[in-house]
Amino acid sequence: METILELKGVSKSFGAVQALNNVDFRANLGEVMALVGDNGAGKSTLIKGVAGIYPFDSGDYIFEGRKVNVHGPRDAAALGIEVVYQDLALADNLDVVANMFLGRERLDRLGRLDEISMEQACIDTLSSLAVTTLRSVRLPVRSLSGGQRQSIAVAKAVMWNSKVVILDEPTAALGVAQTRQVLDLVRRLADKGLAVILISHNLHDIFEVADRITVLRLGYLVREMAVKETSYEEVVKEMTAGKLSHVPGMKES
Amino acid sequence: MTTPEDITVESALQKSKRTLTASEYISSYFQRVRSGDLGSLPIIIGLIIIAILFQSANSNFLTPRNLVNLFVQMSIFTVIGYGVVFVLLLGEIDLSVGYVAGVSAVVTGQLLARPILIPPELQALADLINGGSLSYEVPWYLAVACSLGVATLIGLLQGGLITLFQLPSFIVTVGGQLAWNGVVLLLMGGAGTVNMRNPTIRGITQSFFPAEWGYALGAIVVIVYVLFEAYQYRSRSRAGLSVKPIPIVALQGLALGVMVFAFIYVCNQDRGLPFVGVLVLVLMAVLTYLTTQTKFGRYLFAVGGNREAARRAGISVERIRLMGFVMCSLLAGMGGLILVSRLGSVAPDAGGGQLLLNSLAAPVIGGTSLYGGSGRISSAFFGALVIAAVDNGMFLLGLGAGQRLILTAIVLIAAVIVDALSRRTRERSGIR
Numbered sequence: 001m002e003t004i005l006e007l008k009g010v011s012k013s014f015g016a017v018q019a020l021n022n023v024d025f026r027a028n029l030g031e032v033m034a035l036v037g038d039n040g041a042g043k044s045t046l047i048k049g050v051a052g053i054y055p056f057d058s059g060d061y062i063f064e065g066r067k068v069n070v071h072g073p074r075d076a077a078a079l080g081i082e083v084v085y086q087d088l089a090l091a092d093n094l095d096v097v098a099n100m101f102l103g104r105e106r107l108d109r110l111g112r113l114d115e116i117s118m119e120q121a122c123i124d125t126l127s128s129l130a131v132t133t134l135r136s137v138r139l140p141v142r143s144l145s146g147g148q149r150q151s152i153a154v155a156k157a158v159m160w161n162s163k164v165v166i167l168d169e170p171t172a173a174l175g176v177a178q179t180r181q182v183l184d185l186v187r188r189l190a191d192k193g194l195a196v197i198l199i200s201h202n203l204h205d206i207f208e209v210a211d212r213i214t215v216l217r218l219g220y221l222v223r224e225m226a227v228k229e230t231s232y233e234e235v236v237k238e239m240t241a242g243k244l245s246h247v248p249g250m251k252e253s
Numbered sequence: 254m255t256t257p258e259d260i261t262v263e264s265a266l267q268k269s270k271r272t273l274t275a276s277e278y279i280s281s282y283f284q285r286v287r288s289g290d291l292g293s294l295p296i297i298i299g300l301i302i303i304a305i306l307f308q309s310a311n312s313n314f315l316t317p318r319n320l321v322n323l324f325v326q327m328s329i330f331t332v333i334g335y336g337v338v339f340v341l342l343l344g345e346i347d348l349s350v351g352y353v354a355g356v357s358a359v360v361t362g363q364l365l366a367r368p369i370l371i372p373p374e375l376q377a378l379a380d381l382i383n384g385g386s387l388s389y390e391v392p393w394y395l396a397v398a399c400s401l402g403v404a405t406l407i408g409l410l411q412g413g414l415i416t417l418f419q420l421p422s423f424i425v426t427v428g429g430q431l432a433w434n435g436v437v438l439l440l441m442g443g444a445g446t447v448n449m450r451n452p453t454i455r456g457i458t459q460s461f462f463p464a465e466w467g468y469a470l471g472a473i474v475v476i477v478y479v480l481f482e483a484y485q486y487r488s489r490s491r492a493g494l495s496v497k498p499i500p501i502v503a504l505q506g507l508a509l510g511v512m513v514f515a516f517i518y519v520c521n522q523d524r525g526l527p528f529v530g531v532l533v534l535v536l537m538a539v540l541t542y543l544t545t546q547t548k549f550g551r552y553l554f555a556v557g558g559n560r561e562a563a564r565r566a567g568i569s570v571e572r573i574r575l576m577g578f579v580m581c582s583l584l585a586g587m588g589g590l591i592l593v594s595r596l597g598s599v600a601p602d603a604g605g606g607q608l609l610l611n612s613l614a615a616p617v618i619g620g621t622s623l624y625g626g627s628g629r630i631s632s633a634f635f636g637a638l639v640i641a642a643v644d645n646g647m648f649l650l651g652l653g654a655g656q657r658l659i660l661t662a663i664v665l666i667a668a669v670i671v672d673a674l675s676r677r678t679r680e681r682s683g684i685r
Contacts, residue, residue, distance in 0.1 A: 051565075053565070072567070073564075073565055073566070073567050074567040077567060083565075085565070087561075089559070089561060089562040089565045089566075090559070090562055091554070091555045091558035091559040091562045091563065091626070092558055092559060092626075093554060093557070093558035093559075093626035093627050094551075094554060094555060094558060098551060098554075098555075099562075102551075102555055102562065102563070102566040102568070103563075103566030103567040103568050104566075104567075105548050105551060107548070111547070112546045112547065113546055113547060113548065113551060116488055116489060116492045116494060117492075119492075119494055120492055120493070120494065123494075136495075142679070
């Protein structure tokens with residue numbers, strides 16, 4: 001499997017809080033990499049760093065084999081990295097089309113918003129992802145259900161021929177049927193050749209769709225492992241009591 | 254994985270591509286209203302009630318002369334109110350617009366009041382621009398450019414402070430209102446009143462279109478509307494997207510035509526269509542285009558709706574906010590030009606009094622939300638119409654300034670209550 005994104009020894013602190021400590025991480029094309037850990041393990045910090053929301057304090061950010069500098073969300077998007085955040089980052093007052101194209105509006109020759117082509121592309125993408133419950137793409141997002149909002153957020157991320165898609169707890173607020181749909185979608189993205197990074201608390205979901213699992217604990221990397229070679233119990237153990245690698249001063253027990 | 258069913262099931266979305274029938278369109282409109290999305294409904298009902306009340310109390314209210322006066326009166330705080338819409342959409346406020354208009358009015362007033370004396374040392378300059386004479390008559394366009402330039406700089410300064418230091422716009426613009434009040438006093442230089450008789454500037458509020466011109470302009474408006482809708486219909490149906498049902502389009506076009514021609518007919522019974530009225534409506538069209546059809550407009554709504562989402566989408570949030578404050582001050586400057594045109598003079602109280610509050614109240618009464626992310630330019634126009642009608646109607650009834658202020662306040666509070674209630678209804682109808 002070809003590694004597209006690799007982080008080497010990245011650290012990030014917020015004041016006195018060391019959120020990430022010398023963490024290594026990678027994502028391969030065509031694979032779902034699950035990122036797991038208890039609350040405060042540093043999962044969100046890691047993906048926000050990848051997305052360019054804030055820079056890492058130290059460490060290397062390697063994309064397609066080259067060291068890159070990512071200074072903002074635009075840089076990450078230019079590389080082909082898209083993030084679907086837990087809080088979805090949709091503007092409630094705008095309609096579905098406006099949200100899907102936010103920051104990347106298409107313009108016609110006169111510099112006017114090209115609503116027609118955007119609306120078409122939006123309907124095509126949503127149909128191809130089998131988002132079947134939406135009545136109209138001209139509804140404001142505030143009037144949609146939780147599952148519909150999640151679908152819009154995922155569709156927004158995959159619409160841009162992205163290479164890496166990061167999903168932060170995509171199924172946390174969904175019912176059974178909608179979870180099923182989103183997991184199918186996650187698997188489909190990887191099978192299309194994208195690198196998918198899935199953050200989740202739900203091990204059931206992870207064992208269903210992920211290929212590899214990276215476990216973080218208290219800001220440290222515990223272990224990366226293949227799903228086929230591990231078990232529920234082992235992952236839980238690593239999450240809660242895993243040995244912390246590279247801890248200065250901590251003795252191996 | 255994609256199963257064959259996923260592909261063959263006709264999604265609700267694909268169904269939505271097909272055109273609604275007129276009755277479906279109307280019933281979906283009423284559904285929106287019931288769920289709290291009131292649009293311009295409250296303001297239209299409010300205007301009808303006001304017209305009936307005042308007309309039954311005093312038959313002078315709906316006379317052509319009074320209505321034309323009313324349109325000219327409201328034009329000042331309508332234009333300033335357009336600017337306020339920009340900051341309200343961002344979820345901000347600008348409390349300095351009153352004296353920004355005042356500064357703009359005084360700059361133009363002073364420049365055009367009398368010829369400027371060029372100091373003899375600058376004879377070379379006088380030779381260059383003024384044919385050697387030391388008494389320079391400032392052309393009106395230069396005065397206008399100065400006024401609008403100053404207003405723009407004020408917007409840059411206030412917006413710059415707010416965005417650079419992340420200050421609350423409330424405080425910065427309260428400070429602005431004080432400071433620009435001071436600037437007005439300084440520019441007046443102790444003079445009581447300065448007369449400004451430039452015919453072009455006076456003409457903004459004192460010229461009227463001849464009757465035929467009025468009808469021709471009305472016809473152009475209706476034709477442009479019909480062409481726009483036809484273009485929209487054709488390109489949307491070609492692209493396979495849902496379109497407004499033709500009977501609805503025809504009905505809306507007819508309603509617009511009746512309204513436009515009734516308005517022009519009434520004006521023609523008096524002095525004709527006022528130039529400033531046309532200016533106000535053209536400005537409304539241009540600014541509506543800017544806020545609904547361009548990237549800048551889309552980003553205004555996005556920043557006002559969810560600043561974090563806008564930031565993550567790569568929008569430079571602070572630049573959009575800065576531009577919002579600049580637009581607000583620039584339009585306040587235009588309001589100042591209308592102010593000096595109407596008064597024909599400037600005084601130390603220019604931009605004071607009720608101007609600020611009327612300009613802020615107009616868009617809110619017209620339905621632009623104080624919470625950001627929701628509203629339209631035309632709200633300032635309709636809100637200003639309500640304020641001017643209430644004020645004018647009560648004046649005709651012989652009520653004093655005290656009663657008029659109190660009633661205007663009641664209308665404002667009622668508008669905010671409607672806004673708050675419709676938000677609640679939206680939340681309760683399952684819409685988050």
